[in-house]
Amino acid sequence: MKDVYLKGINILIMKKTGVLAVLLLGLGLWACKSETDEKGPYFGNGFKNGWVDQHSAVIWTRLTAMPEMNADGPEFIPISKKEAQQLAKTGDSTQIWSAQVPQGAILDSMQGACPGMLGEVKLTYRPKNGGATKTTDWARVDPEKDFTFQWQLTDLQSNTIYEIEILAKAIGAKQVFSKVKGQFKTAPDENETQESIAFSVVSCHDYNRKDLQGGHKIYQAMEADSIDFYIHTGDIEYYDKPNPYAMTESMMHYKWNRLFALPIQRDFYASHTTYFMKDDHDTLKDDAFPGNTYGTVDFERGLDIFDKVQFPSAEKTYKKLRWGKDLELWILEGRNYRSKNTDPDGAAKTILGAEQKEWLFRTLSASDARYKIVVSPSPILGPDRGKGKYDNLSNSSYAHEGDEVRAFLNQFDDVFIVTGDRHWQFVTQIPNTNLWEFGTGSGADIHAGGWDPEDVRPQHRFLRVKGGYLLVRVIETTAGPELRFELKDVDGKLKHQEVFLR
Ligand SMILES: [Fe+2]
Structure with a gap:
């Protein structure tokens, strides 16, 4: 068809x-x-959920011309970092293209490509423990949005596992051609006590630096942790790294389609509640801020590709997430509202933006959850490298807002910060304060670095320059709910833990 x-x-x-x-x-x-x-359409990129809470969820999918990424085909021409930087400044798509794509080749035929395809999709969802099955009408994927489609579900029950099935067919066809299945779980209500809650937080991985052919080891390890949900704090892929340096919109889509065709990631996202945040490299480039461009793509378009095309979309890209009686999380946005990194520091300079900051301070003060966790795409406490770093609230370039946020959080002894972005694992506790920060580290060992393992500072409770992830648990004990932070290596082995009973 x-x-x-x-x-x-x-x-x-x-x-x-x-x-x-x-x-x-x-x-x-x-x-x-x-x-x-x-032939087709297929679900080469599977599907993802996002923004799940008690009663709503967003489901994203994409139709592809092949069931798997292209295993053969030409490879990109390697270019140096310096050459890439020069090309990025030209903003000339012909030069960007001819420097990296062999003559006569097209992006869809390159190794790793997972080209999109027109078609129609239909979603069925139902509570796993019984209950009515709901089915949407057939809808066309949008070629203007890289052949993706999203459903906004708003009629869900809390604390419920939903089984979902998506069907695909050619436009106007009677016969279904492809089918994909999975599940996600909605959040428990604020008065529901949970015997045990577990969620994982990861950061910084990409296709080039994966540690298994089919994806990243951390996903297999997290599977064994029986988590309720998963958060990626951003740098899910890197536009400004080789193979190729993605300086055009079509190359950016190519990189997402290749990453989401990895079977390990694809299977994990299809069967877990997931929250995807973004950072600099998956918005545009290193330390990206408004006014930047990368090749032919500007900052605003970079935000849109992430927020509206390649991930489940929501009106706001920050969210408060209550998970039962004892736990509440604040998932922060770090790119959409920021100042230029190069602006002089002061009261007007911001990463969070006035509206998000007011929301964070107001809702966090009002929360009656036993434990409160602020999940930030980049550090609030650090320590970070001093030299050449001016992108996050722990850097001196954002000292004014950094101090304001730290002073606010320091009022509470039941608030904890979790961050991604840094490529080493750490636990920071600023002496004589209530301030704690847990850094997840990068998603693979080959991706780790950026900090001297011998450089242990007074505020470091733990430091490990390797990959892995963070597992957070809330466990009911006879003494009350206990909060546990476990830093794990890429195989899921425990490397450090901190336990709190408040
Ligand atoms: Fe990163």
């Missing part, structure tokens, strides 16, 4: 089991094509 556009009129042609069937739409024009040479 193939979609043909002729003078704006959509004509669908189908030949089935030797009998020619012609579907005529629009003004009565005809054409025909054999079904035997038609």
Whole structure:
């Protein structure tokens, strides 16, 4: 089945089991094509959920021309970092293209490509423990949005595992061509005590620095932790790293499609409640801020590709998440509202933006959850490297807002900060304060670095320059709910833990 556009009129042609069937739409024009040479659409990028709370969720999917990424095909021409920087400044797509793509090749045929395909999708969802099955109408994926489609579900029950199934077919076809299944869990209500809650937090990984052919080891380790949900704090992929340096929009999409075709990631996202945050490298480039461009793409477009195309979308990209009686999280946005990093520091300079900061301070003060966790895409306490760092609230370039946020959080002895961004694992406790910060580290050992392992500062409770992830648990004990932070290596082995009973 193939979609043909002729003078704006959509004509669908189908030949089935030797009998020619012609579907005529629009003004009565005809054409025909054999079904035997038609394949797809497939779910090469699976699907993802996002922004799940007690009663709502967003489901994202993309239709592809192949069930898996292209294993063969030409590789990108390697270029030096310096050459890439020069190309990025030119903003010339022809130069960017010819420097990295072999002559005559197209992006869809490159190794790792997972090209999109037109088609229709339909979602079915139902509580796993019984209850009504709901089914949406068929809807077309949007070629303007890289062949993706999203559903906003708003009629869910709290604390419930939902099984979902998505079907795909060619436009106008009767027969379903592909099917994909999975599940996610909604959050428990604020008065529901949970015997045990577990969630994992990861940061900083990409296709090039994966530690298994099919993806990253951490996903297999987290599977064994039986988590309720997962948070990625950003730098999910890196536009400004080679193979290729993604300086055009089509190259950016190529990188997402390749990453989400990794079977380990794809399977994990299909079966867990997930929250995706973004940072600099998956918005545009290192330390990106408003006014920046990377090749042919500007900062605003970079935000849109992440917020509106490649991930589940929401009106606001920050969220308060209550998970039962004892736990509340604040998932922060770190790019959309920030000042230019190069602005002089002062009261007007911000990463959070006035609206998000007011919301954070107000809702955190009002929360009656036993434990409160602020999840930030970049450090609030640090310590961070001093030299050349001016991107986060622990850097001197954002000292004014950093001090304001730290002073606010220091009022509470039941608030903890979790951060990604830094490529080493750490636990920071600023002496004589209530301030704690847990750094997840990078998602693979080959991705770790950026801090001298011997440079242990007074505020470091733990320091490890390796990859892994953070597991957070709230466990009911006879003494009350206990909060546990466990820093794990890429295989899920415990490397450090801190336990709190408040
Ligand atoms: Fe990173």
